[in-house]
Amino acid sequence: MKIDTASYKLKETKQIEKAALFVGAVGLALIFLGYYSNPNQFFYSYLTAYTFWITIGLGGLFLTMLHHLSGAVWSVVLRRIIEAIMKTLPIMAILFIPVGFGIHSLYHWSHTDLVANDAVLQKKSLYLNQGFFLARTLFYFLIWFLLSRTLHKVSIEQDEAFDASQIRKMRKVSAYGMILFGLTVTFAGFDWLMSLDAHWYSTIFGVYFFAGSLVAIISFLILVSLFLGSKAILSDIITVEHYHDLGKLLFAFTVFWAYMAFSQYFLIWYANIPEETIWFMHRWEGSWKIVTMILVLGHFVVPFFALIIRGTKRNLRILGIMAVWMLVMHWVDLYWIVLPSLDHHGVHLSWMDAAGVIGIGGVFVRIFIRRLKADPIIPINDPSLQNSINFINS
Amino acid sequence: MRSESGTYNQIGLHSQETPLITGNQTFASVTDAISEIIERKTPRLWYLAIAFSSSLMIMFFVLIGYLIWEGIGIWGINVPVGWGWAIVNFVFWVGIGHAGTLISAILFLLRQRWRTSINRFAEAMTLFAVICAMIFPAIHVGRIWVAYWMFPLPNQMDMWPNFRSPLIWDVFAVSTYFTVSLLFWYVGLIPDLATLRDRAKSRLRKILLGIFSLGWRGGNRQWKHYELAYLLLAGLSTPLVLSVHSVVSTDFATSVLPGWHTTIFPPYFVAGAIFSGFAMVMTLSIIARKVFKLEDFITIGHFEKMSKIMLLTGMMVGYAYSIEFFMAWYSGNDYEAFAFLNRAFGPYAWAYWIMITCNVVVPQVFWFRKLRTSIPVLFVSSILINVGMWFERFVIVVSSLSRDFLPSSWGYYTPTIYDVGIFVGSFGLFLTLFLLFVRFLPIIAVSEIKGVLPQADPHYGKEH
Numbered sequence: 001m002k003i004d005t006a007s008y009k010l011k012e013t014k015q016i017e018k019a020a021l022f023v024g025a026v027g028l029a030l031i032f033l034g035y036y037s038n039p040n041q042f043f044y045s046y047l048t049a050y051t052f053w054i055t056i057g058l059g060g061l062f063l064t065m066l067h068h069l070s071g072a073v074w075s076v077v078l079r080r081i082i083e084a085i086m087k088t089l090p091i092m093a094i095l096f097i098p099v100g101f102g103i104h105s106l107y108h109w110s111h112t113d114l115v116a117n118d119a120v121l122q123k124k125s126l127y128l129n130q131g132f133f134l135a136r137t138l139f140y141f142l143i144w145f146l147l148s149r150t151l152h153k154v155s156i157e158q159d160e161a162f163d164a165s166q167i168r169k170m171r172k173v174s175a176y177g178m179i180l181f182g183l184t185v186t187f188a189g190f191d192w193l194m195s196l197d198a199h200w201y202s203t204i205f206g207v208y209f210f211a212g213s214l215v216a217i218i219s220f221l222i223l224v225s226l227f228l229g230s231k232a233i234l235s236d237i238i239t240v241e242h243y244h245d246l247g248k249l250l251f252a253f254t255v256f257w258a259y260m261a262f263s264q265y266f267l268i269w270y271a272n273i274p275e276e277t278i279w280f281m282h283r284w285e286g287s288w289k290i291v292t293m294i295l296v297l298g299h300f301v302v303p304f305f306a307l308i309i310r311g312t313k314r315n316l317r318i319l320g321i322m323a324v325w326m327l328v329m330h331w332v333d334l335y336w337i338v339l340p341s342l343d344h345h346g347v348h349l350s351w352m353d354a355a356g357v358i359g360i361g362g363v364f365v366r367i368f369i370r371r372l373k374a375d376p377i378i379p380i381n382d383p384s385l386q387n388s389i390n391f392i393n394s
Numbered sequence: 395m396r397s398e399s400g401t402y403n404q405i406g407l408h409s410q411e412t413p414l415i416t417g418n419q420t421f422a423s424v425t426d427a428i429s430e431i432i433e434r435k436t437p438r439l440w441y442l443a444i445a446f447s448s449s450l451m452i453m454f455f456v457l458i459g460y461l462i463w464e465g466i467g468i469w470g471i472n473v474p475v476g477w478g479w480a481i482v483n484f485v486f487w488v489g490i491g492h493a494g495t496l497i498s499a500i501l502f503l504l505r506q507r508w509r510t511s512i513n514r515f516a517e518a519m520t521l522f523a524v525i526c527a528m529i530f531p532a533i534h535v536g537r538i539w540v541a542y543w544m545f546p547l548p549n550q551m552d553m554w555p556n557f558r559s560p561l562i563w564d565v566f567a568v569s570t571y572f573t574v575s576l577l578f579w580y581v582g583l584i585p586d587l588a589t590l591r592d593r594a595k596s597r598l599r600k601i602l603l604g605i606f607s608l609g610w611r612g613g614n615r616q617w618k619h620y621e622l623a624y625l626l627l628a629g630l631s632t633p634l635v636l637s638v639h640s641v642v643s644t645d646f647a648t649s650v651l652p653g654w655h656t657t658i659f660p661p662y663f664v665a666g667a668i669f670s671g672f673a674m675v676m677t678l679s680i681i682a683r684k685v686f687k688l689e690d691f692i693t694i695g696h697f698e699k700m701s702k703i704m705l706l707t708g709m710m711v712g713y714a715y716s717i718e719f720f721m722a723w724y725s726g727n728d729y730e731a732f733a734f735l736n737r738a739f740g741p742y743a744w745a746y747w748i749m750i751t752c753n754v755v756v757p758q759v760f761w762f763r764k765l766r767t768s769i770p771v772l773f774v775s776s777i778l779i780n781v782g783m784w785f786e787r788f789v790i791v792v793s794s795l796s797r798d799f800l801p802s803s804w805g806y807y808t809p810t811i812y813d814v815g816i817f818v819g820s821f822g823l824f825l826t827l828f829l830l831f832v833r834f835l836p837i838i839a840v841s842e843i844k845g846v847l848p849q850a851d852p853h854y855g856k857e858h
Contacts, residue, residue, distance in 0.1 A: 175761075203717050207661060
């Protein structure tokens with residue numbers, strides 16, 4: 001992979017695209033084969049893997065809008081990478097289809113016969129039913145597609161010729177886009193993950209889901225930048241100063257996640273109402289206890305002390321390790337949310353868990369690289385580009 | 395930039411930032427403009443204002459005296475509404491006390507340089523609001539002479555506060571917040587106090603300011619240490635901005651009461667606190683700007699940025715209202731559903747809709763540049779937002795308590811004249827403290843303002 005110094009576009013990406021496609025195809029083929037051996041395991045592993053990658057894509061949409069709304073300068077050099085991550089969303093929509101087929105395996109509320117004997121689920125059936133669930137998901141993807149397309153289109157127009165109206169347009173779209181994003185992500189979290197336990201509810205769950213995606217996007221962004229840097233692409237544009245800021249954000253979002261996770265746990269623990277505590281009980285039985293402790297330590301305590309140090313954020317090797325670590329923890333978080341619904345007595349790691357992450361990941365990376373190479377890799381006409389390149393943490 | 399810097403220099407235009415401070419200020423003119431406010435003869439308007447506010451303050455203390463003498467029975471509280479205006483006022487004032495530290499700590503970490511124009515008096519406002527807040531739970535304990543039992547003091551009776559009670563966490567959270575905010579505010583004041591000391595004409599003034607400026611000389615080494623200390627204090631204050639109102643929210647959310655027990659409470663309370671805090675900063679800064687002619691320092695741009703933060707936090711609050719409502723239905727729990735329907739359509743519906751109008755509808759005016767750059771619009775909406783935020787706490791506290799699990803005890807809560815008097819009186823205390831502040835201390839951070847002037851750039855005046 002190289003960069004074309006005239007157009008600032010990536011070139012010679014065929015090899016990596018092929019590799020990603022190969023890995024993705026093998027992973028997906030394996031996990032789809034798994035369907036025939038254990039369909040329930042397949043759907044749960046797939047949902048975990050799927051939410052892992054889609055939260056990165058959603059994080060891309062969020063960061064793009066946040067960048068425009070805040071008028072940040074330092075992140076201009078990262079804008080195109082973030083936009084390319086955002087642009088994976090439309091194709092990721094297609095990969096949701098297996099989840100749609102798995103409704104009966106995943107979601108208890110989809111069995112009308114069971115609901116008929118359950119007074120609580122009957123009340124919810126207006127919301128939790130197959131048709132409305134799929135329609136909502138379709139609606140979420142439609143919103144995400146329209147937002148990412150508009151934001152990307154205006155951004156590309158800027159490469160042709162700069163016009164101040166483009167900045168205003170992107171800011172405007174981001175302003176109402178943020179509201180739509182907030183609501184769609186919340187309800188996607190409710191639908192896809194919270195309703196796995198159809199009786200359980202928590203008002204903070206949408207924000208918790210969103211907090212996880214923030215950790216994931218920053219980690220992914222750090223790794224992409226490091227990877228490009230290792231190929232001598234943008235290595236003197238994305239400087240240690242930008243990594244320092246990314247490290248700060250990774251720290252901040254990790255703490256934000258912990259704040260949400262703790263609020264949810266603590267209030268439910270303290271009030272001790274059985275219909276709420278059951279969700280945490282399921283994650284405190286048998287070997288799930290270990291996963292819970294890994295999550296507390298690995299998703300908060302370790303990164304908190306590691307990333308609070310200035311040196312960690314400016315040492316690219318350690319920052320890279322922390323980014324990988326946090327992505328793993330993000331997966332553990334989702335695994336811990338999803339899999340107890342399959343068996344809450346203990347953890348049963350399956351090869352399909354890995355196959356799913358690798359399979360969808362391969363496809364995700366391929367789409368991402370193709371989006372990244374389609375346009376100049378830095379917004380060449382952004383008025384703040386020079387300031388962003390020269391940015392220094394004071 | 396290493397080897398290829400030449401290539402990259404050709405791409406991208408330099409962005410033009412609008413100046414934060416207008417009126418072609420120099421370092422000297424900034425010092426003069428802000429110091430002059432407190433060095434000139436006390437204006438008659440100030441005496442009138444403080445006469446008014448201190449009368450209210452005296453009423454506040456007299457009523458508190460009567461409360462202590464007579465007992466909290468003089469309030470409208472009863473079973474099951476055991477918490478009334480006092481707790482509403484407590485949460486209201488603590489909430490207002492959030493903007494100061496957010497502006498001084500979080501906006502500092504986020505490199506928002508516009509905060510320099512408003513941070514000093516926002517921090518002062520924070521301190522005064524927290525003082526008002528702390529009074530309410532203290533007088534609510536009834537036997538105020540044993541209020542010190544709230545602190546874990548070793549004693550021969552071997553009695554300790556209940557560490558599992560959120561109310562005791564409040565004691566720690568709020569007092570920590572107050573202490574750190576005070577330190578932060580004072581550290582920020584030191585260079586300015588030294589400036590005033592150097593300008594002082596009377597001997598007494600020189601000595602006093604000399605003591606409080608801690609021997610500040612403005613040397614290079616002093617500044618280096620100072621800025622590091624400031625950064626560390628900002629870092630330490632940041633979790634406090636979030637923790638205080640999160641802890642306040644646990645007063646409600648750890649219970650099992652429908653409408654109180656919901657997991658979104660901590661972030662929702664923090665967003666609401668920032669929302670109301672900024673509204674109060676807006677109200678006060680509009681007045682201060684006009685009275686002290688600070689148009690060059692607090693520009694329309696500052697108000698625009700504040701109104702955007704209010705729009706954001708207002709929508710977070712609106713988000714929480716909607717999610718709570720949705721979840722009350724989604725939970726399938728009859729009591730949850732009832733609590734929320736009762737809020738919106740029950741006996742306190744009037745308060746609920748005032749809350750929705752002021753907190754959700756009113757901030758929508760900030761979408762329009764024309765409206766968010768209009769001082770009258772900003773002034774009115776900032777006051778309405780604080781009205782709405784007071785009602786939010788009222789709705790939470792009273793509507794849930796007045797409809798408890800036993801329908802036989804249901805009733806309608808009405809405040810008494812003492813509830814109203816003490817609440818109104820607390821504004822007297824707040825305003826008195828604020829008036830003393832604007833009279834005796836620099837209301838804008840002189841040294842920080844200088845840092846955002848174009849002259850502060852090391853390359854100022856040099857050709858590239």
